[in-house]
Amino acid sequence: QELNGPLYCLAKIESSFRASSHIEQGNTLVTDKFPGITFDVGVANPPYGVAWGDVKRDIENDKTGRYVAGVPSTSDGQLLFVQHMIHKLNPETGVAFIVLNGSPLFSGDAGSGESNIRKWILDNDYLEALIQMPTNEFFNTGITTYLWCINRAKPAHRKDKIICINAESLFTKLKKNKGSKSREISQEQAAQIVSWFENPVESEYVKVKSKYDFYFNKQSVLVAELDENGQRVQESFELTLSTTMPVLLGSEVHYEALWGAKNPQPVSPAIYLYETPEEKIKTVKKISAFT
DSSP states (O other): OBOSHHHHHHHHHHHTTOTTOOOOBSOTTTOOSSTTOOBSEEEEOOOSSOOOGGGHHHHHTOOSSTTTTOOOOTTOOHHHHHHHHHHTBOTTTOEEEEEEESHHHHOSOTTSHHHHHHHHHHHTTOEEEEEEOOSSOSSSOOOOEEEEEEETTOOGGGTTEEEEEEOTTOOEEEEEEETTEEEEOOHHHHHHHHHHHHSOOOSSSEEEEEGGGGOOEEEEEEEOOBOTTSOBOSOOEEEEEEESSOOOOOTTOOOEESSOOOSOOOOSOEEEEEEOTTTOOEEEEEEOOOO
16 A cells, blocks of 8 residues: 555556555555455565654544554654554464664653553553664665564564664665665675574674663652751752653552553662652652662
């Protein structure tokens, strides 16, 4: 399915040489031209940083269930395409490979639409690998891109893990630039990336991380200095802590996470003044032991 008229025409011409092909024109985010059909493999290169505010009402009223994790800011629809691709995959066999820029990896604060979508992807263990690609591979931009490898049914030995591959140095220079495109990946280099993906051995280029390494916390706390009798000696002040590991303030503390939160661990000794969600009263707690 393709929205752009000239690209749709090119795809339609190419499809005439493939008996099993089926090309439709239309806005993928608004109208699914393949309703009720799931696929074993999906490949997508959605537009980067394209606003979708003009179809905001249609997407918010979508009845397909594909935007179950929410919507990102209207300035960039890439994470809408990611949700659409996941929705269209066969739950038992479906895999997808989606080329995105860096924005979907980090945009959006804790509790934002982008945050909630990333958390949903991690919670469901859909992300199998992230591959950083070489720059200057596209005709109209030289930005860094990332290949998101989605798997609806990860094998047991890859559960709760994400393979990170740095392939930015695997390219061959073109003899003559084609717009912004000055590099391409040769067949041998592509085979190397596939080999790293299929047999991920830790190296300079390959890291196998727990998915929980990608969960991120942002928390505001009140900090107060206490005297030896446990009395406050100066006014408390608010401090915002951001860390890739959850912050432990006590069993009653409430926090919101950018990528979610699992297995809380403290980050540094301090004295915190925090509000218990249940009783809505302020309590001073001194944290003295950290492991």
